[in-house]
Amino acid sequence: MDQLTLAQARSWIDATASVIAENAPHLSELDQAIGDGDHGANMTRGFTAVVKKLTDGAKTDDLGGLFKLVGMTLLSSVGGASGPLYGGFFLDLGKQCAGKQTLDAQALTAVLESGLNDIKRRGKAEIGDKTMVDALTPAIEAMKAASHDVTSATRAAAETARDAATKTAPLLARKGRASYLGERSIGHEDPGANSMALLLGALAGVCHE
Amino acid sequence: MDQLTLAQARSWIDATASVIAENAPHLSELDQAIGDGDHGANMTRGFTAVVKKLTDGAKTDDLGGLFKLVGMTLLSSVGGASGPLYGGFFLDLGKQCAGKQTLDAQALTAVLESGLNDIKRRGKAEIGDKTMVDALTPAIEAMKAASHDVTSATRAAAETARDAATKTAPLLARKGRASYLGERSIGHEDPGANSMALLLGALAGVCHE
Amino acid sequence: MKKLINSPEDVVREELEGIQLAHGDRLRVSFDPFYIVRKDAPVKGKVGLLSGGGSGHEPMHGGFVGAGMLDAACPGHVFTSPTPDQMFEAGKAINGGAGVLQIVKNYTGDVMNFDLAAEMLHEEGIDVATVLTDDDVAVKDSLYTAGRRGVGLTVLMEKLLGAAAQKGMPLSEMKALGDQIRASGRSMGMALTPCTVPHLGKPSFELGENEMEVGIGIHGEPGRHRVPVASADEITEMLMEPILSDLPFHRGEQIILFVNGMGGTPLIELYIVYRKAAQIAEKHGLKISRNLIGSYITSLEMAGASITALRADDALLALWDAPVNTPALRWGV
Amino acid sequence: MKKLINSPEDVVREELEGIQLAHGDRLRVSFDPFYIVRKDAPVKGKVGLLSGGGSGHEPMHGGFVGAGMLDAACPGHVFTSPTPDQMFEAGKAINGGAGVLQIVKNYTGDVMNFDLAAEMLHEEGIDVATVLTDDDVAVKDSLYTAGRRGVGLTVLMEKLLGAAAQKGMPLSEMKALGDQIRASGRSMGMALTPCTVPHLGKPSFELGENEMEVGIGIHGEPGRHRVPVASADEITEMLMEPILSDLPFHRGEQIILFVNGMGGTPLIELYIVYRKAAQIAEKHGLKISRNLIGSYITSLEMAGASITALRADDALLALWDAPVNTPALRWGV
C-alpha cells in the first residue's frame, strides 16, 4: 500500500474508537495503579464523541479537516492530561495535512513526528519519563527504518509501540500524575503509552486491509 | 444470715462494679443487637465512678447515705436511659434507708420493690415490655416467696432475675431504643434486664459469704 | 476500626479541647461537667436555649452554639445521652432571667435526663420549658414504642427557636412555637453502611455489599427494613413518600427542605438526592421556600442520608432568614 | 460500590441539576458546557475569578461560587480536569471588563486545559492571568515530577482572591497577590480508606485494616508512604512537621490553619486533629489568627484529613474576614 487515503484515515479513527472502548477497563486499571484511574473513561468519552460527530455527518473534505475535527472534539470532551495531549496531537496533524487527500509513508511519518513534537512541547516530557512519548518516539523511529510503504511502516510502528508500552513498566515516572508516586511508579505500565499503542495498532490494522 | 449490714451493702456495690466491668462487652453486645451498643460502657463508667468516690473516702454513715451517693453518682456519670433509671432506683433506696444500718429480708424486699416502682414511674414500662423491669419484678416476687433470711431471699432473687433476663429474648420491645426495631427486637435478650440480673447476683454473692 | 482518634475514652474530651482552641473567641467549653456555651452568656432578658444529646452527631449540637441559635449544648459520650448535672450547670450559665428552653430529641434516655435537669433548674428558681422533637416517620406504631425518634427536625428547630429567642420572644411563646414546629416537620433516613462506636470497635450492624438499611435513626441502630441497594432516585422516593404522606403535606404549602448526610456521604451525592427530592416535592405541589444541604446531624462516619420537610409560613421563614453565627451554621452576620 | 447515585455517567450532570434547583436564586448552571456561575455575572469592573477541576472534591469548586469568592467554576468528570471550552465559556460569562483570573491546581491536566482556555480567552480580547496552587509538601523532588500538587491551599486562595476581586483589585495586583499566597502556604494529607470513582466501581487502592496512606493527593491516588495506622496525635505530627519545616514557618508568624476532611471523616475527628495541630503550631511559636475546620476539598467518600497552614499578615486577614456568600462558605452577609 502506497498511500493512506482519507477513507482509510476515517476508518483509522473508527477503529481507534472501537479498540479504545474495548480496552477501556484495562487502561483505567493501569491508570488506577499509578494515576487516578480515569484514562480508559477519558479516552472512550473522547473517541465516542468523535465518532458521533462523524456519524452525524460532520463535513471533512480532506485529511486536514478530519484530523482537526478529531483534535477539537478530543480537546472538548476528554479533559485530564490526555485531552490536551491527544487533542493537540490531532490538531497538529490537521495543520500538517491541510488540503491533503492522501499521505505516503514518508509524509505520514513526518506528520506523526510533528504531532509527537507537539505532545513534547505541551507536556514537556522527554523519552524515559514514562508517558505516551515513550510509545510514540520509538514507533516513529521504526517507521523511518521500515521499507517505504504504508503497510509495513505502520506495522513497524504498531509493533514497536506495543513493545515500548510494555517497557514503560520498569521506568520511574517523571511527568503526569504517576510522578507523584516516585519509586512506587516502578513496575507498572504507563496508561498513555498503552493508549498510544492502541492508536497505532488501529492505524496498522486499517493499512493492512 | 438475718441482716444486710452497711459493710455488706458496701461490698455489694464493689461486687456489682466488678461484675459489670467483667460483663461490659457482653452487655454492649446485647445492646448493639437491639440498641446502640453502649450499655456495657455506660454501666461500667457509672460504677467505676461510684467505687472511686467510695475509695476516695466519701462519707456514708448509713445505708441511706451509701445508696444516695450511689444514686447521685450514677445519675451524673451514666447517661442514656439506664442512668436515670439506675440512678433513680438507688436514690429511692437511699430515701427508704435513711438512718438505717441494717435491713432484714423483709425490709430489703420492700426497699427493692419501692426502687422498682421508681423505675416503672420514671420509665413508664410495664412487665413484658422487654426492659430491666422484667428482671426485677419477678425477682422481688421470688424474694417474697423465699424463706425469711437474707441469704435465701437474695439467692432466690438472683436466680429468678438471671432466668428472667434470658426470657426477655422472645419479647417484643415496647420501651427504650429497642422498641424502634419492632419485630426485629424479638430473639435478643434485653441488656438492662441482664445488668439488673448481675446487680442482684452480686447482692446474693455478698449475702452468701 | 480506623479513626482519627487517640483513645475511645478521650474522644469527647479531646473534641471539646479542639472546639475550645478553634472557637475560643466566641464559645467557652466547660470540662467538668461537659458543656459548650456562648462566651457572652447569659444574655440578659433573653430566653436561654439549651440542647444536647449523645456525641457522634457533629456538628449537632455543639456546632450550633452561638448568636441566633443555641446558648449552650451538652454533649454526652458517643451515642449516649448526657447527664442531668451537665444540663443543670449549662442551664444556670445561660439563664439571663427569662428562663431556659430545652430542646430534647425524643429518646428515652434524653427525655429522662433532661426531665431531671428541668426539675433541678426549677428548684433553683429558673423557669424551664421543654420542646421535644419526634419527627422520624420510620418509627411505626409509635403508641407502642418509645415514640418517634427526634432526628433532622432538631437542626431546623434549633435554628428557628434560636432566632425567636434572639428576637426576645418570651418562654411561653417559645414553647408554643416549638410545639408548632414539632407538629409541622417529618423526617426519614437510610444507611448504606453502618458506623463504628469508638469504644466498641466494631460496626453497629452488618450490611451485605448489596444491602442497605432504610428507616435508621442517628445512633447506628439498625432500621426497620433491610432491602437491596437501590438508585439515588429510588431511595429518595422511599424517604420522601412516607414523609409527605405522614403529616400530611398539602398542595400549595411552603416547606423548608433539608437533605442531610449521615457523616460518610460526600456532598456530591447529597445534591443528587436533593435533585430528586425537589422534583418529588414539586410533583406534590409543594413550594420549597428554603433548603439546607449538608451533613448537620450525623452518625459518625455512616454513609447515608436523611430528608426532613418542615411546613413553613412567612413567620417561620423570617426566623429562618434571621442572622445566625455558629461554627456550623452562619449567615446574615 | 455503594453510592447515592443513579448511574456513573450521570453523576456530574445530576449533581449540577441539584445545585441549580437548590441555589438557583443566586447561581446559574450551564449544562453545555458544564459550568456554575454567579447569577449576577458579569460584575462590571470587577476581575472575574474562575476556577475548576475534576468533580469529586465537593464543595470545591462549585460550592465556592458567589459574592466574595469565585465568579464561576468548571467541573470536570469525577477526578478529571475539565476541558478548555468550559473555561472559555465561563470566562466569557464572567468578564466584566477587568479581565479574568484563573486559579489552577497544579496537575498536568488542569494546567494544560486552563492554558488552552487562557489562549482562547486571550484571542477573544479578554485579559487573562493564571495563579497556580502547588502546596502539597508530600510531593518530594518536585523538580523531577510534575511539581507539587495543588490541594488545600486552593480553598484559602479562592476565598482570599475572591475578597480582593470584590474590593476592586485590578488583575495584575490580583496575580501578584495570588503568587504571594501560593508562596506562603503548605499542605499535607493522609487517608485511612481509599475512595471509589463511580465509573470504576472499585477502590482507588487497597489498604489493610491496619494500614494508612500518608502523603495522598485529592484524586484517590495512593500516597508516598504506607504505614501502620497511628493515633490522631501521631498522624497530626506526621502532617504538621513537614508542613512547618518546608516553607519554613518562623516563630512569631501568624497563620491561617485549615483542617480539612477528605469526605468520609466525621467532624468530631477533625476537631481532635485540630486540637493537636494547634498545640504543635503553638509549640513552634506560631499564632493561629484564623482557622477553618471541615470537609471543603474532598476525595469523594475517602476517610482521612489534610492540614494546610498559610502565613498571613493583617492585609490577608482582612481579606479572610471580608464577607463571603457561597453555598459552602458564608460569613459577614
Ligand SMILES: Nc1ncnc2c1ncn2[C@@H]1O[C@H](COP(=O)(O)OP(=O)(O)O)[C@@H](O)[C@H]1O
Ligand atoms: N506531561 C506529559 N507529557 C506527556 N504525556 C503525559 C504527560 N502527563 C501525562 N501524560 C500521559 O497521560 C496519561 C494519563 O492520562 P489521563 O489519565 O487521561 O489524564 P490524568 O492524568 O489527568 O488523569 C499518562 O499515562 C501519560 O501517558
Ligand SMILES: Nc1ncnc2c1ncn2[C@@H]1O[C@H](COP(=O)(O)OP(=O)(O)O)[C@@H](O)[C@H]1O
Ligand atoms: N422506659 C424504660 N423503662 C425501663 N427500662 C428501660 C426503659 N428504656 C430503656 N430501659 C432499659 O435500659 C436499657 C438500655 O440502657 P442503655 O443502653 O444504657 O441506654 P440507652 O438506651 O439510652 O442507650 C434497656 O436494655 C432497658 O432495659
Ligand SMILES: [Mg+2]
Ligand atoms: Mg488519569
Ligand SMILES: [Mg+2]
Ligand atoms: Mg444503649
Ligand SMILES: [Mg+2]
Ligand atoms: Mg445510648
Ligand SMILES: [Mg+2]
Ligand atoms: Mg484524571
